[in-house]
Amino acid sequence: MNELRDKNGLTEEEFLAAYRPGDYVKPSVAVDMVIFSAIERKEKNYRKLPEKELRVLLIRRGGHPCLGCWALPGGFVEPDETTEQAAVRELKEETNVENIYLEQLYTFSDPKRDPRTWVMSCSYLALIDSEKVNVAAGDDASNAAWFTVNLETVSQNLTKQQDGFCKTTEYMLTLSYDNIKLTAKIRHELIRSDKGAVNNYDIIENNGIAFDHARIISYAVERLRGKVQYTDIALNLVPEYFTLTELQQVYEIILGKKLIKAPFRRKYGILAEPTDKQTSYAGHRPSQLFRKKWLTE
């Protein structure tokens, strides 16, 4: 607190005591959580290992707008909390989950993104391991579901311009659960030149995904794809004891491609600490179980 006086002769203390907020229009600020998990699909052949899938938790909207559509869990930020605290609180209230990995993703602020009124969304990326998944959304299970996530590039166009370029990429996001299939096509236009960088994202098709949540989910997948390669973030998707093959599967479903075993283990084996436990009765050679070894730098 400083003692300087402003042009009205007030100290900071006096100024604050006299301060009345102006009558400006303010936005509502919500948090939306993209909660991912790596869940095993049931395998018919008893000898084969189950395959994992990347899933996201969605909640079916029971009221307008976007009635019947599927939306990310979320809620409004309250005046005595940070957006992160709001995310933690909503996570607990809405999905009954605590103590999971959470990081701020991006703040979406298109004034038309909510048809009701001006609502910004500060989005969070959350990761939860497959053992905690069953707990999630226990209360309201009929309106919550773990959708399998698929994000694919469907077309790309590159145009060179003077001093830069323009690249247009179209992504198809597919979310499936039982016989429900939600899709969205997103167009990303990137213009790069001496005059700055412009990123335009547009949802150009949307089937059943509420608000701009298709865009938020796509953004989250991209963030996850990037960070998984140079951080230990993937450990949050794996249970307390895990095999290296399991960890590799997590990488494969995030990156959307098969990886080769030996180099994978060389690179990401540092994330795992061997234990004396093993898997058993798997119909083939047992596998050593590991524990998480978080990177400290």
Added chain:
Amino acid sequence: MNELRDKNGLTEEEFLAAYRPGDYVKPSVAVDMVIFSAIERKEKNYRKLPEKELRVLLIRRGGHPCLGCWALPGGFVEPDETTEQAAVRELKEETNVENIYLEQLYTFSDPKRDPRTWVMSCSYLALIDSEKVNVAAGDDASNAAWFTVNLETVSQNLTKQQDGFCKTTEYMLTLSYDNIKLTAKIRHELIRSDKGAVNNYDIIENNGIAFDHARIISYAVERLRGKVQYTDIALNLVPEYFTLTELQQVYEIILGKKLIKAPFRRKYGILAEPTDKQTSYAGHRPSQLFRKKWLTE
């Protein structure tokens, strides 16, 4: 727009027509811009190359709160614009700069970060090349200045815990301009375990930097340090024609360390397209001039 009716029998159209925003307390949302540039220090020895410094544009506050302190340029978001559009508008209004690189940084939302009222800050990282710097803040030059940025780790403490660790790092941020020296010490506590990841940032000392802007600037430096290594973002800090040594200097001041010439050119030479121009009368062998070659992927 869907035709489903909600529990009150309304279609979405009817619902929206009847919609009245609730009377909840809402935050103000501001944008704050961390505008960096790489500016050459005057060199006394005519033969020596000038050295670059990483600088950030700050504006001296003329009113409470934080009267007399130096703050990031910024302003409030208006109801018909995105935060990005607000950043572009404020940049033009407040510093008279257009067409520069801009990317969203982070949304800071501590409800106490502004002593007046509840104000969130959606911060942006902006980069401007040294040739455009003179224009910046032309109107209000006496209250705007390019401060030299220094961010150093002053201590680090690592404690292993069950299933994870806790790391505490203290950073010293020093901003200097003429004989003005602003400093802040920031403590970052990172707790990582099966129960999630917690990041606590606290400003534990602050001399002359407004609000939580010391934290925002530190965050921006870290983002820049990270991104410079795997993107072409550094090109935004270099003029239309530049030498590879100049580009290397930009990397060096961002990363805070000397780099070796040959490997630097192998790695980042792809960002530069040779021209037939050269520097001249530099007191030593002239250097080839390059133009920016933006990465298209």
Added chain:
DNA sequence: CAAATAGTGTCTTTGAGACATTATGCG
């Protein structure tokens, strides 16, 4: 010619990619 930087060559080390080989519990 000397100062100072420009620009290149190359050795070493590291690590990723690709593939092959050996090992082993289970039914």
Added chain:
DNA sequence: CGCATAATGTCTCAAAGACACTATTTG
């Protein structure tokens, strides 16, 4: 015994780090 996966060895290739050497303009 054979299925399916576990675990490791090794060759190749690409890139980073480190250092040395040559080239060139200017005062």
